[in-house]
Amino acid sequence: xxxxxxxxxxxxxxxxxxxxxxxxxxxxxxxxxxxxxxxxxxxxxxxxxxxxxxxxxxxxxxxxxxxxxxxxxxxxxxxxxxxxxxxxxxxxxxxxxxxxxxxxxxxxxxxxxxxxxxxxxxxxxxxxxxxxxxxxxxxxxxxxxxxxxxxxxxxxxxxxxxxxxxxxxxxxxxxxxxxxxxxxxxxxxxxxxxxxxxxxxxxxxxxxxxxxxxxxxxxxxxxxxxxxxxxxxxxxxxxxxxxxxxxxxxxxxxxxxxxxxxxxxxxxxxxxxxxxxxxxxxxxxxxxxxxxxxxxxxxxxxxxxxxxxxxxxxxxxxxxxxx
Numbered sequence: 001x002x003x004x005x006x007x008x009x010x011x012x013x014x015x016x017x018x019x020x021x022x023x024x025x026x027x028x029x030x031x032x033x034x035x036x037x038x039x040x041x042x043x044x045x046x047x048x049x050x051x052x053x054x055x056x057x058x059x060x061x062x063x064x065x066x067x068x069x070x071x072x073x074x075x076x077x078x079x080x081x082x083x084x085x086x087x088x089x090x091x092x093x094x095x096x097x098x099x100x101x102x103x104x105x106x107x108x109x110x111x112x113x114x115x116x117x118x119x120x121x122x123x124x125x126x127x128x129x130x131x132x133x134x135x136x137x138x139x140x141x142x143x144x145x146x147x148x149x150x151x152x153x154x155x156x157x158x159x160x161x162x163x164x165x166x167x168x169x170x171x172x173x174x175x176x177x178x179x180x181x182x183x184x185x186x187x188x189x190x191x192x193x194x195x196x197x198x199x200x201x202x203x204x205x206x207x208x209x210x211x212x213x214x215x216x217x218x219x220x221x222x223x224x225x226x227x228x229x230x231x232x233x234x235x236x237x238x239x240x241x242x243x244x245x246x247x248x249x250x251x252x253x254x255x256x257x258x259x260x261x262x263x264x265x266x267x268x269x270x271x272x273x274x275x276x277x278x279x280x281x282x283x284x285x286x287x288x289x290x291x292x293x294x295x296x297x298x299x300x301x302x303x304x305x306x307x308x309x310x311x312x313x314x315x316x317x318x319x320x321x322x323x
Contacts, residue, residue: 053145054110061092061139065180069229072096072257072291075137080161082170083178085141088150092178093120094139095161099257101138104131106161111142118144118156124163135294136257139178150174198249201233201281205322209279213237219304223262223312224320226283228292233320234262235281236303245273247303252284258294260286264302292316 066072074081075096085092097105103126112119120142125131148154154172161168212222212235220237238246247264255261262284290296293316300310 052112052114054112055090055143055145057110058093058108058140058142061094061141061178063137065178066094066137066139069289069291071178072137073293076135076291076294080158080168080170082156082158082172083176084150084172084174085178087174087177088144088147090141090143091118091120091156091172092139092141093158094137094178096135096137097125098131099134099136100129100132101136103129105138106163108140108142111144113145113148116148116154118148118154119159120156121159122161122163124160134257134259196251196285196287198234198251198282198284201235201283201322203279203281206235206279206281207320209237209277213279219300219306219308219310220277221300221303221310221312223298223300223310223314224318225292225314225316226320226322228316228319229290230286232260232262232284232286232298232314233281234284234300234303235279236264237277238280239274239276240278241274241276242271245271246280249282249284250302252286254286254288254290255299258290258296260290260296260298262298262300264300266302266305 071081071094075094079095081092081094083092083094084090091111093108095106105125106122109121109123112121151174153174156170156172158168158170160166212224213220222235224233224235225231226233232252234249236247244267247266250263250265252260252262292314295313295315298312298314300312303310
């Protein structure tokens with residue numbers, strides 16, 4: 001007959017065996033409750049986010065391709081324009097800002113494509129940069145990581161364009177494509193020789209002197225649009241008795257975005273000129289169309305005997321209505 005110690009040892013071993021069997025059964029039950037077909041492992045968890053691909057580094061667009069009046073006005077009104085560069089493959093992003101560019105304006109990062117969604121993030125301007133106060137268009141071509149359907153509208157999200165962490169969504173339509181401007185807008189420029197030479201405005205068509213050049217105005221120059229964006233009316237005070245004493249109009253040039261220079265030449269040699277004064281006016285056609293919607297700055301040189309320049313801010317509504 002077995003001793004009490006031997007009985008306790010046999011009972012303890014049996015208890016351990018039953019516990020092991022119970023644990024094995026519980027593990028099997030849990031595996032069965034976890035779902036899935038026998039012989040198959042459980043499916044992995046779904047990823048938390050989709051794969052995002054980035055395109056090539058942005059490439060600056062040549063200024064000649066941005067010399068488009070409609071594009072300038074679109075960016076001036078909306079702050080940005082997004083168009084197709086190569087439909088389905090690359091986008092053209094155009095913004096406005098300081099003519100100096102570089103660190104003075106936001107800079108785009110490569111376009112990111114997540115499914116059918118395109119996102120373009122911008123780096124803010126460098127606050128330490130010394131920047132000019134003029135306004136010019138700046139653009140980049142951004143290749144997409146892979147082609148997309150260009151026959152349907154494409155939604156593009158622009159993030160941090162204003163440097164405030166904001167997101168702005170624009171839609172690019174199938175026919176919204178950046179194209180080279182006409183060369184150089186022949187409907188606005190006559191190819192005949194002398195087409196841009198100033199021509200006199202008849203005295204009877206000019207307004208009263210005091211309404212355009214009030215007393216005390218120096219230099220005695222006034223500028224208004226004749227055809228906004230295409231031609232100027234430039235008026236000066238000169239001798240009516242001795243016209244040879246007056247400055248001769250030379251021409252107008254577009255010196256930059258929103259900037260025009262009008263040149264006169266003073267008569268040569270010593271002349272005995274009377275002190276009378278009357279209003280003269282000339283039409284100055286511009287050599288190229290300029291956007292008038294935001295206003296321009298006109299600098300008139302050579303019109304004053306003392307060599308002073310006149311700098312005149314011209315608003316879109318400053319139009320001389322000829323009878």
